[in-house]
Amino acid sequence: MPSSPSVNRSGRGTNSPSRRGPVLIDTHIHLDAAEFDRDRDLLLDQARNAGVGAFVVPAVDRASFARVALLGSRHADVYPALGIHPLYAGGADPSDLGQLESALESVRPLAVGEIGLDHYVEDVDRERQSFFFIEQLRLAQRHDLPVILHVRKAQDAVLKELRRHPVRGGIAHAFNGSRQQADAFIALGFKLGFGGAMSFEGSQRIRRLARELPLETIVLETDAPDMAPAWGQGERNLPQNIAEYARILADLRAQPVELIVRATSANARQALPGLAERLPSR
Numbered sequence: 086m087p088s089s090p091s092v093n094r095s096g097r098g099t100n101s102p103s104r105r106g107p108v109l110i111d112t113h114i115h116l117d118a119a120e121f122d123r124d125r126d127l128l129l130d131q132a133r134n135a136g137v138g139a140f141v142v143p144a145v146d147r148a149s150f151a152r153v154a155l156l157g158s159r160h161a162d163v164y165p166a167l168g169i170h171p172l173y174a175g176g177a178d179p180s181d182l183g184q185l186e187s188a189l190e191s192v193r194p195l196a197v198g199e200i201g202l203d204h205y206v207e208d209v210d211r212e213r214q215s216f217f218f219i220e221q222l223r224l225a226q227r228h229d230l231p232v233i234l235h236v237r238k239a240q241d242a243v244l245k246e247l248r249r250h251p252v253r254g255g256i257a258h259a260f261n262g263s264r265q266q267a268d269a270f271i272a273l274g275f276k277l278g279f280g281g282a283m284s285f286e287g288s289q290r291i292r293r294l295a296r297e298l299p300l301e302t303i304v305l306e307t308d309a310p311d312m313a314p315a316w317g318q319g320e321r322n323l324p325q326n327i328a329e330y331a332r333i334l335a336d337l338r339a340q341p342v343e344l345i346v347r348a349t350s351a352n353a354r355q356a357l358p359g360l361a362e363r364l365p366s367r
């Protein structure tokens with residue numbers, strides 16, 4: 086049963102502005118976060134009314150597999166990804182990988198994610214992060230799934246593992262590397278995720294990448310409730326903010342926002358083939 090009478094199987098609200106144009110795809114949003122417990126359905130509707138047609142929700146640990154799967158079964162426009170986040174590697178057990186593998190078979194997520202390496206935070210053992218990252222690359226390989234990557238201060242280390250354990254591409258979320266590293270991810274079949282960081286005048290490198298990278302390499306994301314934009318510091322980042330991120334990207338590139346929406350959504354479908362199968366393109 087649809088979660089809301091205004092949402093049909095394709096996830097489009099019947100009174101949504103998205104009916105008149107291409108839909109936005111939020112390729113990274115933690116909708117299962119406790120920060121959204123009090124008003125999740127309301128925020129989802131606000132985002133749908135702002136033109137969002139699909140929400141990709143990555144898991145972060147074993148406990149979240151069931152949470153994101155449940156959201157996916159409740160809402161036709163919510164699409165789970167399943168994986169163990171590098172910052173949760175410290176609390177993860179190798180047996181969680183078996184749980185992940187059976188969930189990949191039963192939930193049929195869009196991707197393995199979010200997975201990766203975080204060398205910014207000191208308190209999670211790097212060897213442990215690498216173990217879970219590599220094992221999950223192998224799972225993605227075995228199930229022919231793309232991956233959603235978390236990469237912080239570890240661009241080259243992640244690229245090295247991707248070359249040793251090739252997967253069918255995916256998304257490097259909240260991309261924050263150099264142009265050379267961006268090109269390396271693109272060459273390996275990845276799209277690069279951009280969101281609230283573009284809203285800060287001081288984020289020179291990210292804004293320059295967003296302006297100069299080929300449009301076919303960019304996808305949009307909120308990472309809500311994290312990564313609040315410049316206008317919402319100290320508050321929750323909200324699902325509806327993605328529409329503003331599309332406008333910021335359009336301004337940076339001096340391109341029409343309709344083109345940005347259409348292109349980034351096509352890119353998301355390309356990076357996540359399960360989305361192309363399940364969400365009709367318009």
Ligand SMILES: [Zn+2]
Pocket residue numbers: 113115143199308
């Ligand atoms: Zn995330």
